[in-house]
Amino acid sequence: MAITTDNAPAPPAAKKPGSAGTGRAGDKIFLGLSRGSGILLLVIMASIAVFLTYRASLALSVNEGNFLTTFDWNPAGDPPTFGIAVLLFGTIVSSVIAMVIAVPIAVGIALFISHYAPRRLAAPLAYVVDLLAAVPSIIYGIWGALFLVPYLEGLNLWLDEFLGWTYVFEKTEIGVARSLFTVGILLAIMILPIVTSVSREVFLQVPRMNEEAALALGATRWEVIRLSVLPFGRSGVISASMLGLGRALGETMAVATVLSPSFVISLHLLNPGGGTFAQNIAAKFDEANELGRDALIASGLVLFVLTLLVNGAARLIIARRKEYSGANA
Amino acid sequence: MKLSRKNGLRATALGALAVSGALVLTACGSDDNTGASAGGKKTGAASNIKCDDAKGQLLASGSSAQKNAMDLWVKNYMAACTGVEINYKSSSSGEGIVAFNQGTVGFAGSDSALKPDEVTESRKICKGGQGINLPMVGGPIAIGYNVPGVKDLVLDAPTIAKIFNDKIKKWDDPAIAKLNPNAKLPSTAIQAFHRSEDSGTTQNLGKYLGKAAKADWPYEAEKKWPAPGGQAASGSSGVAAQVKQAEGAIGYFELSYATSQNIPTVQIDTGAAAPVAATSENASKAIAAAKVKGTGKDLALDLDYTTKADGAYPIVLVTYEVVCDKGNKAESLGTVKSFLTYTASEEGQKVLSDAGYAPIPAEINAKVRETVNGLS
Numbered sequence: 004m005a006i007t008t009d010n011a012p013a014p015p016a017a018k019k020p021g022s023a024g025t026g027r028a029g030d031k032i033f034l035g036l037s038r039g040s041g042i043l044l045l046v047i048m049a050s051i052a053v054f055l056t057y058r059a060s061l062a063l064s065v066n067e068g069n070f071l072t073t074f075d076w077n078p079a080g081d082p083p084t085f086g087i088a089v090l091l092f093g094t095i096v097s098s099v100i101a102m103v104i105a106v107p108i109a110v111g112i113a114l115f116i117s118h119y120a121p122r123r124l125a126a127p128l129a130y131v132v133d134l135l136a137a138v139p140s141i142i143y144g145i146w147g148a149l150f151l152v153p154y155l156e157g158l159n160l161w162l163d164e165f166l167g168w169t170y171v172f173e174k175t176e177i178g179v180a181r182s183l184f185t186v187g188i189l190l191a192i193m194i195l196p197i198v199t200s201v202s203r204e205v206f207l208q209v210p211r212m213n214e215e216a217a218l219a220l221g222a223t224r225w226e227v228i229r230l231s232v233l234p235f236g237r238s239g240v241i242s243a244s245m246l247g248l249g250r251a252l253g254e255t256m257a258v259a260t261v262l263s264p265s266f267v268i269s270l271h272l273l274n275p276g277g278g279t280f281a282q283n284i285a286a287k288f289d290e291a292n293e294l295g296r297d298a299l300i301a302s303g304l305v306l307f308v309l310t311l312l313v314n315g316a317a318r319l320i321i322a323r324r325k326e327y328s329g330a331n332a
Numbered sequence: 333m334k335l336s337r338k339n340g341l342r343a344t345a346l347g348a349l350a351v352s353g354a355l356v357l358t359a360c361g362s363d364d365n366t367g368a369s370a371g372g373k374k375t376g377a378a379s380n381i382k383c384d385d386a387k388g389q390l391l392a393s394g395s396s397a398q399k400n401a402m403d404l405w406v407k408n409y410m411a412a413c414t415g416v417e418i419n420y421k422s423s424s425s426g427e428g429i430v431a432f433n434q435g436t437v438g439f440a441g442s443d444s445a446l447k448p449d450e451v452t453e454s455r456k457i458c459k460g461g462q463g464i465n466l467p468m469v470g471g472p473i474a475i476g477y478n479v480p481g482v483k484d485l486v487l488d489a490p491t492i493a494k495i496f497n498d499k500i501k502k503w504d505d506p507a508i509a510k511l512n513p514n515a516k517l518p519s520t521a522i523q524a525f526h527r528s529e530d531s532g533t534t535q536n537l538g539k540y541l542g543k544a545a546k547a548d549w550p551y552e553a554e555k556k557w558p559a560p561g562g563q564a565a566s567g568s569s570g571v572a573a574q575v576k577q578a579e580g581a582i583g584y585f586e587l588s589y590a591t592s593q594n595i596p597t598v599q600i601d602t603g604a605a606a607p608v609a610a611t612s613e614n615a616s617k618a619i620a621a622a623k624v625k626g627t628g629k630d631l632a633l634d635l636d637y638t639t640k641a642d643g644a645y646p647i648v649l650v651t652y653e654v655v656c657d658k659g660n661k662a663e664s665l666g667t668v669k670s671f672l673t674y675t676a677s678e679e680g681q682k683v684l685s686d687a688g689y690a691p692i693p694a695e696i697n698a699k700v701r702e703t704v705n706g707l708s
Contacts, residue, residue: 149573290532
């Protein structure tokens with residue numbers, strides 16, 4: 004308070020000819036620039052939506068199948084039929100698997116780097132995690148297809164033997180592990196760096212005083228983390244997870260290289276099959292005719308909406324936990 | 333001190349850049365030289381490439397199945413005809429035909445002949461003419477397998493159809509054993525791999541199975557994989573990699589992928605005296621049995637998939653160059669004629685077998701040359 008009252012008389016004092024003018028011009032220019040950027044973003048978003056909707060409507064008007072329930076993708080057929088049921092299921096399932104695996108590990112790594120690791124180890128470790136993000140996704144794809152897939156066969160058989168009763172982990176088809184489960188694991192590795200680095204930054208922002216107060220009350224390090232770091236960082240971790248989820252939902256090349264796509268919905272996650280929006284677009288775009296491309300764009304529109312919904316939901320969750328967010332601390 | 337050291341570093345970096353740049357440049361230079369000396373450095377002397385009216389830049393696009401052949405042709409041609417630049421963008425047949433019908437390329441490569449509605453569309457671009465198909469590159473589609481201890485596997489069309497249709501599930505199935513009485517077939521499960529993206533290779537295999545094993549392959553020949561079951565991988569390279577890796581796998585791809593990765597390929601029992609192996613030579617023999625089904629100047633081929641000729645490998649793919657018979661764009665006509673004259677020449681076709689492709693048989697090839705000569 005005292006500071007603001009001290010500062011209040013300052014503007015009139017600075018009202019000397021010349022200097023005030025430039026300041027205001029700068030304000031105006033900056034206001035214009037930032038407002039322009041904001042509007043530009045909205046225009047870009049709107050034009051993407053308009054383009055997608057227009058092209059999608061062209062395809063949907065001649066689709067003989069039900070866009071939401073057809074288990075096939077054949078816009079070149081006569082009559083053309085295509086539906087997104089399988090893609091929607093595959094996209095969501097593979098992303099959920101990725102999140103379930105990646106988020107706990109990412110939070111663990113972030114906590115280790117920010118609170119447990121000796122400083123000499125923390126910096127290089129953080130650097131290595133960030134480096135994971137620099138690997139192009141096609142490299143992940145090749146690595147996944149040539150290394151991960153053969154090595155996951157053992158894990159799959161193990162899951163089948165001990166968790167087969169869950170139905171989800173029952174392996175009913177023979178074949179290498181080109182399944183949604185494998186895709187989920189690969190996506191988890193791919194989104195790990197972004198979730199980790201954002202979480203780490205948030206954990207480092209925890210006010211020193213909170214932690215020291217907890218320590219002074221006799222809390223152990225784990226209790227400090229549980230009572231002050233995690234609650235403080237929760238909204239940040241949620242944002243970080245949503246960024247990761249965004250990447251997982253839209254991942255294209257890696258999925259296209261690792262998955263064995265087929266238009267079936269199966270909860271047997273270890274069996275090859277399924278598909279995701281982005282993978283399907285990558286696989287079909289090259290040879291598609293005009294209508295086929297419009298149909299793919301229609302599926303792209305659904306992915307667009309799905310991503311918007313996910314981000315909206317994340318905003319809501321974060322808004323409800325405002326009291327913990329860094330902005331109010 | 334600090335500054336000067338920085339500058340020193342920068343100078344070294346620049347020097348390194350310059351040196352490596354020079355190395356790259358000289359590397360390119362020497363490459364070009366060998367290419368030129370192989371293809372004939374003096375225009376039209378060592379090689380028979382006639383440059384005629386060729387000039388400027390020619391854009392082309394289409395099938396990736398003929399990419400390697402195109403690369404060789406373009407390299408040889410550009411070495412002989414200096415000042416001409418040919419740019420073949422290998423994407424897909426579909427994209428090539430779309431580009432052709434939009435008039436953005438001089439010719440398109442496609443692994444299936446133009447469809448009637450595509451021909452109708454081409455009339456807009458070819459003033460007074462239409463798009464025609466010129467068969468230029470043939471090739472065997474090999475069926476590779478991974479069964480340890482089994483060499484020289486023999487299969488026939490119905491068995492292949494049943495394997496890819498998920499009807500035969502084990503390698504020691506009686507149907508396979510009957511064709512391979514001497515082989516020790518394991519009871520491993522068969523993992524059939526197909527292409528995950530739409531592909532002309534899939535379509536051509538479908539055409540073969542539809543003709544040669546009607547009862548067991550009830551599907552239309554489309555670019556999209558039609559049958560249920562099996563696993564998918566992206567691209568010929570993806571299928572080949574999976575076949576190489578997974579025990580009990582079988583898959584189809586262009587022959588070059590099998591030779592380069594040492595994947596054993598299936599010999600086909602066509603009813604001929606002996607089973608036929610997938611080789612360029614054998615594929616040429618099968619293409620020789622084809623009839624021209626196109627009318628006028630169109631040379632689209634009707635392949636005989638049920639041929640029983642000795643040594644004719646029936647699973648073949650023919651890729652076409654699509655051009656206008658009349659009404660080609662004036663600025664590219666000269667280059668298109670000159671380049672296609674080279675690719676259809678004996679010399680141009682001879683290059684193919686070295687790259688795992690099959691030359692077009694002489695009789696059809698003669699017609700191609702005649703047609704190319706008459707382009708306007």
